[in-house]
Amino acid sequence: MKLLNLKNAGLEIGQKLLVYSRTNLHRPSVRIGLACGLLLLAYIGSSLYHSGSFSSGSNKKNDLAGGTADVKGEGPITTTVTRALVADVPVSIDAVGTVQALNTVTIRTQVDGRLLRLAFSEGQDVHKDDILAEIDPALYLAQYEQAVAKKAQDEANLANARIDLARYEKLIAAKYASHQQYSTQKALVQQLEAQVRADQAALDSAKTTLDYATIRSPIDGRAGIRLVDVGNLLKTTDQNGIVVVTQLKPIFVMFTLPQQSLLSVQKAQKAGIASVLALGSDNASPIAQGELAVIDNQIDQLTGTVRLKAQFENTDLSLWPGQFINVRLMLEDRKSTHLNSSHGYISYAVFCLKKK
Numbered sequence: 459m460k461l462l463n464l465k466n467a468g469l470e471i472g473q474k475l476l477v478y479s480r481t482n483l484h485r486p487s488v489r490i491g492l493a494c495g496l497l498l499l500a501y502i503g504s505s506l507y508h509s510g511s512f513s514s515g516s517n518k519k520n521d522l523a524g525g526t527a528d529v530k531g532e533g534p535i536t537t538t539v540t541r542a543l544v545a546d547v548p549v550s551i552d553a554v555g556t557v558q559a560l561n562t563v564t565i566r567t568q569v570d571g572r573l574l575r576l577a578f579s580e581g582q583d584v585h586k587d588d589i590l591a592e593i594d595p596a597l598y599l600a601q602y603e604q605a606v607a608k609k610a611q612d613e614a615n616l617a618n619a620r621i622d623l624a625r626y627e628k629l630i631a632a633k634y635a636s637h638q639q640y641s642t643q644k645a646l647v648q649q650l651e652a653q654v655r656a657d658q659a660a661l662d663s664a665k666t667t668l669d670y671a672t673i674r675s676p677i678d679g680r681a682g683i684r685l686v687d688v689g690n691l692l693k694t695t696d697q698n699g700i701v702v703v704t705q706l707k708p709i710f711v712m713f714t715l716p717q718q719s720l721l722s723v724q725k726a727q728k729a730g731i732a733s734v735l736a737l738g739s740d741n742a743s744p745i746a747q748g749e750l751a752v753i754d755n756q757i758d759q760l761t762g763t764v765r766l767k768a769q770f771e772n773t774d775l776s777l778w779p780g781q782f783i784n785v786r787l788m789l790e791d792r793k794s795t796h797l798n799s800s801h802g803y804i805s806y807a808v809f810c811l812k813k814k
Contacts (some may be wrong), residue, residue: 466484467756468483468715475503475672475702488704493499499783504799505675508783522523523741530557538798547791547792548786548788548790548791548792549788549789549790549791549792550735550786550788550789551715551719551722551786551789552741552784552785552786552787553713553714553715553784553787554668554713554782554784554785554786555711555712555713555768555777555782555783555784555785556711556712556713556780556781556782556783557709557711557777557779557780557781557782557783558709558710558712558779559679559704559706559709559710559779560706560707560708560709560710561677561679561705561707562702562703562704562705562707563674563676563677563679563703563704563705564699564701564702565590565591565673565677565699565700565701565702565703566594566694566699566727567591567593567657567670567673567692567693567694567695567696567700568670568673568694569593569598569667569670569671569694570691570692570693570694571593571594571595571597571598571671571691571692572593572594572689572690572691572692572698573591573592573686573687573689573691573692574592574593574594574688575591575592575688576590576591576688577590577591577592577782578590578591578681578701579587579681580681580682580683580684581680581681581682581683582607582680582681583678583679583680583681584675584678584679584680584681585675585678586674586675586677586678587674587675588674588675589672589673589674590673590674590675590681590700590701590703591673591700591701592671592672592673593670593672593673593692594671595668595671595672596670598664598667598668598670600663601664601667602664602665602667602668604624604664605657605660605661605663605664605665606661608660608661609654609657609658609660609661612650612653612654612657613654613657615650616647616650616651616652616654616734618648619643619650622643622646623640623644623647624760625686626640626643626644627640628640632775633766667678669705669711673700675703676703677703677705678705679699679703679704679705679706680704680706681702681703682701682702682704683701684700684701685698685699685700685701685702686698686699686700704779706772706775706778706779707771707772707773708768708769708770708771708772709770709772709777710751710768710769710770711736711748711767711768711769711770711777711783711785712733712765712766712767713765713766713768713785714758714761714763714764714765715763715764715766715787716759716762716763717762717763717764719789720753720757720764722789722790723750723753723764723766723787723789724753725789726750726787726788726789726790727750727753731788731789731790731791732749732750732787732788732789733747733748733749733750733787733788734748734749734750734770734784734785734786734787735747735748735783735785735788736748736766736776736777736783736784736785737783737784737786738783738784738796739784741784744768744779745776745777745783746770746771746772746774746776747789748768748769748770748771749768749769750766750767750768750787751767751768751769752766752767753766754766754767760788766787767785768785
């Protein structure tokens with residue numbers, strides 16, 4: 459009732475001021491009084507607003523009827539009662555990672571020559587020691603055959619020198635030859651033996667160079683788009699190479715975490731629970747499951763983060779080098795945590811309801 463009387467008084471004062479100001483507005487004292495009246499009306503309106511007089515229609519009816527309803531209340535709060543569950547809750551941390559190949563090799567020629575053949579298809583899976591390309595081997599084959607011939611020549615000379623040395627040994631025993639002749643022949647045999655060993659080294663070098671003309675894959679992986687066409691003259695100084703072979707199984711994901719999480723990550727890795735889940739762009743759809751492989755040995759002082767590397771088997775090739783993905787690192791598995799059975803929310807307060 460007090461609020462209603464205050465409201466009516468304010469309306470009455472306003473009406474009187476309006477009538478009086480129309481006839482006496484030219485007087486300064488009237489203007490001052492009008493300003494004070496407006497201030498009084500503003501104060502009354504503010505009091506009515508904060509007291510709830512302008513709230514809902516039901517409150518207005520209660521005020522007019524002289525009821526005892528509480529104009530400040532907002533009504534009852536709806537609550538839902540569900541059965542609490544006790545379960546294990548995983549604790550994890552999310553980050554954004556970059557997929558990196560386990561090994562990436564740019565195939566380059568080790569000898570100069572014209573490219574005769576490419577023995578792979580773009581995007582083909584290749585294995586270690588598979589032939590990828592062939593360089594014209596004519597020059598290197600000739601060098602190899604020359605080395606073979608030189609060794610054969612020196613081996614023949616060595617055989618003849620050994621026969622002469624055996625003869626001098628018999629002559630020395632019969633005292634028909636001097637010791638100087640025997641020593642000279644023995645030194646010749648040793649010289650030719652050294653020459654044959656040098657020939658063998660030159661032969662191995664020529665054989666290795668000839669093998670370089672056949673370019674093979676050093677790893678298991680997938681060949682990319684070729685970087686050169688057949689018929690081009692290749693040199694060992696070329697920077698582009700012939701093709702890039704990338705190993706996709708297994709594969710790594712690099713990501714960073716704040717240094718504040720380092721202790722928790724180390725504990726999880728020591729406990730053997732530091733599994734890593736690769737997620738899709740929605741940060742919910744799982745792509746692959748892996749394990750934490752490496753924690754970097756230092757923290758980046760500029761960003762305050764530490765780099766981590768996770769390894770994935772990638773048998774279905776769901777991860778691709780250079781891809782940006784969301785990762786979720788498992789840190790802890792909290793045992794016997796109370797959960798909301800309807801929504802799965804973690805409950806930090808549990809109330810027991812009993813019938814009276």
